[in-house]
Amino acid sequence: MSAETGREVYDLTIIGAGPVGLYAAFCAGLRNMRVKMVEALHEAGGQCAVLYPEKFIYDAPGFPKILAKDLARQLLVQAQQFRPTILFEEEVQNLKVLEDHTMLLEGSREKHYSKTVLVAAGVGAFAPNKLEALGVNEFEGKGVSYFVKDKNALRGKRVLIVGGGDSAVDWALTLRDWAQEVTLVHRRDVFRAHERSVAELMSSDVKLRMFWEVTEIHGSDHVEAVTIHSSKTDEESYMPVDAVIVSIGFKADLGSIKNWGFQIDGRTIKVNGRMETNIPGVYAAGDIASPEGSVKLGLLATGFAQAAVAVNHAKHYLDPSEPVEPEYSSTKRLLSPHVTYR
Ligand SMILES: Cc1cc2nc3c(=O)[nH]c(=O)nc-3n(C[C@H](O)[C@H](O)[C@H](O)COP(=O)(O)OP(=O)(O)OC[C@H]3O[C@@H](n4cnc5c(N)ncnc54)[C@H](O)[C@@H]3O)c2cc1C
Known part of the structure; x- marks a missing residue:
């Protein structure tokens, strides 16, 4: 002083x-x-x-x-x-x-x-880049998150990850041993991630949906499903999930x-x-x-x-x-x- x-x-x-x-x-x-x-x-x-x-x-x-x-x-x-x-x-x-x-x-x-x-x-x-999809704001904190604070909370869950960068790929690899299943949705077919991680991803049991985007989040109190859209085939698909992790940069x-x-x-x-x-x-x-x-x-x-x-x-x-x-x-x-x- x-x-x-x-x-x-x-x-x-x-x-x-x-x-x-x-x-x-x-x-x-x-x-x-x-x-x-x-x-x-x-x-x-x-x-x-x-x-x-x-x-x-x-x-x-x-x-x-x-x-x-x-x-x-x-x-x-x-x-x-x-x-x-x-x-x-x-x-x-x-x-x-x-x-x-x-x-x-x-x-x-x-x-x-x-x-x-x-x-x-x-x-x-x-601050994280926000996902533009119907219902995303409504379910933020109720199954939609931009960070994983505690991976224990995802044990046994069906997890959908959005993104194609290091963070999305790393989460997919990290969570595959915890979650019941992990799906990675990416709007392109090229990842902006470490080569070694991408190679590991490709040979893993993570379900990959390339050229797909999440268009809507569904649920009542909590996320129950998403609608995804293929930019390649124009198809739509309804996928039951318990958690959506948005990892599209910040x-x-x-x-x-x-x-x-x-x-x-x-x-x-x-x-x-x-x-x-x-x-x-x-x-x-x-x-x-x-x-x-x-x-x-x-x-x-x-x-x-x-x-x-x-x-x-x-x-x-x-x-x-x-x-x-x-x-x-x-x-x-x-x-x-x-x-x-x-
Ligand atoms: C997904 C990802 C993976 C990475 N993996 C690796 C890796 O494997 N190996 C590696 O070496 N590096 C890695 N990095 C990079 C590494 O995390 C950064 O280089 C490191 O965090 C930089 O540390 P920093 O303290 O300079 O900045 P930060 O970690 O950004 O910390 C800066 C702090 O300053 C605070 N702050 C900002 N402005 C203000 C203000 N005006 N007043 C008060 N507080 C303020 C912020 O809140 C923040 O807590 C990775 C980065 C990312 C995004």
Whole structure:
């Protein structure tokens, strides 16, 4: 708490508690920085927790295979060792640099003050693309869903998945051992998914309906069936199902971040090799960052590395007598897991 102003000023405030923000909080803890995280959603983990919690990740360092939700949970536990303040359901809507160089973050509920800021806002606030079919809104939450929160709820059910991207294919493969039957409806015959997953899908017992689209959802209190239409033959078919998972992508919007004074490149913030934005003391890492002269991969591994680079430069920015390079984490004694929620 600053004595002159009465406001609490953190060393680093991280916008977004996705995987990259969480790992950044851990890195900042290693450097004894006081950290606040501000997250728009009701939970931590970003895309891993919200968009594909039940999908396996095969390219997270140290884990040959890990469910996205488990990786998100482990990242949260790792970050919590240094007791960051984590605020949920708080969207940062504006960033201003005050005369004394303190950063003011205007949130949807309150103001936050910080000496440095890391923007780890991923693809921004995201929302799923909605299915255009009769009855879809009526049955949302009653058998129609855009995410799978808990695959146990689908055990023994007849599940219909709509879509042809990574997420739809991954769900089809994941759920085939849980559901009574899985049908994948896709309006084309080409999948925008990983080759290995598509090959697995083709040789699986998932029922494929290519060149078909869902036109209507039927039921009373809950989904009971769908009507599907073939764009190739103009046929219609009535299919009894218990659950419809719509996985036709999501819209992402940087929202107000575009207007905070950053150099923007498409949906990303331009940064240099130190992950510095054009605003001194403000860094960006993860999906939202496009580092100059580097290929953008949009992977967890690259985001984690960027988080480490950003945080260690932020430490040096805060106190130039501190080296950029950290000591090894194995030489630090970590605190027992604990977190301050407000
Ligand atoms: C279907 C799918 C499968 C994938 N599979 C893999 C994989 O196997 N391996 C891999 O390496 N990568 C994979 N990825 C990519 C990986 O998930 C992303 O690279 C990673 O999530 C980026 O992390 P992030 O923390 O930068 O952003 P995000 O995960 O998007 O998290 C950003 C967080 O910031 C919050 N936020 C945004 N704006 C604000 C604001 N103004 N105020 C407060 N909070 C805000 C968001 O709510 C979100 O929680 C996959 C992605 C998808 C969609």
